[in-house]
Amino acid sequence: MFEAVRVAPMGTSTLSRMAATASDYGFSGIIVRNLPSDLPNSNLQTISDTFDIEIFSGIELSEKNQSTLSGHIGGNRNKTPLLCIRGGETSLNLFASKQKNLDVLCHPLGTQKNISHVMVKEAKKNNVRIEINFSGILRESGKNRIKYLNRLRKQWNIVSAFNAPFVVSSDPSSHLELRSPRELIAVGGLIGMGPEDVEKGLLEWGTTISRNLDNLSGKYADIGVTRGKYGDSN
């Protein structure tokens, strides 16, 4: 199972510390989702070999301007195996869900009370995964958490009703904010998610990455067209 994390300089843990903790907690891999300007300059392979965990470097875009975002999506698509947009507003969410080149729409709730079912339908059509973010349950308290639980439950109801693709994350920016997959499964139960749903959401990060790495490898000339001689399955 995978977890998408923020590391230094965006978070308070370095990539290697996050990898060490995630490996200890039972994750099979982590994906860095820093902003393009704050990407860590660590050697992924060395860290991966030392702590026996898969590490991938993704990008999260947080601009609000849609035309700028369009440019950034095109510019970064072939550079990274995971491209996310930080949503939060209705128009931004709808824009993100229409992008065929996008992998994940992060933080779709923002300060909204609910997400739009039109956006969820578009996301399903374009295979954009919607993030179910547990950070508010794990790190908020009191009335903020009650509100967040309510909104997240509504979000899950809509996402599951349309059978839209989704990912699950606790959105840690420090190794102390990381929680193990079994804990996340237990927390998912609070908003009506079954254990298999949370597991699917955690595995989806890895599925997305492997599919994108396959696409980036240059194996395909076009959608469904593999390079090589006719009849050569390799």
Next chain:
Amino acid sequence: MKPLPKHLRPRYRYIVVSIESWPTAKFDKRTFQHALWASTSRLFGDTGANAADLFLIQFEFSNGSGWGIIRTRRDALSIARPSIACISKINEFPVGILIRGVSGTIKSCKEKYLSEPSEPLISGELLFDTKISPSFTRGHCIDIQTDTDFIGATHLDVT
């Protein structure tokens, strides 16, 4: 007094947790027990907290690392797990909590999950990000003290 017949005795499960925080974090057994109760009653209310009956049996925490054995009712693990996971701060220090495992007896808990001795904390100074900073090393994990807070690093990040 005669003990209760076996079928009437409460059935418990023992949860082993490992606790991690910054090296300056200080809290005792009483504070951690209070955090457990507060977290359960905030998430599930007083009846939920009573159903789970989280009770800290043993606890050890020093220099930012420790462990604890928490007793809960056998049929209330679904309440205990999220309640423990939702503890994010104790005494204003951020804490990382991992449930190592669940067992039927305290003895088997210790044998299965607490057999490895904890590594000592070594304080010193290390070069991190072009600056020599105070550091606290435990095994391959190193906490670097910055002007305002800490940064979690490992032996791969420092020289």
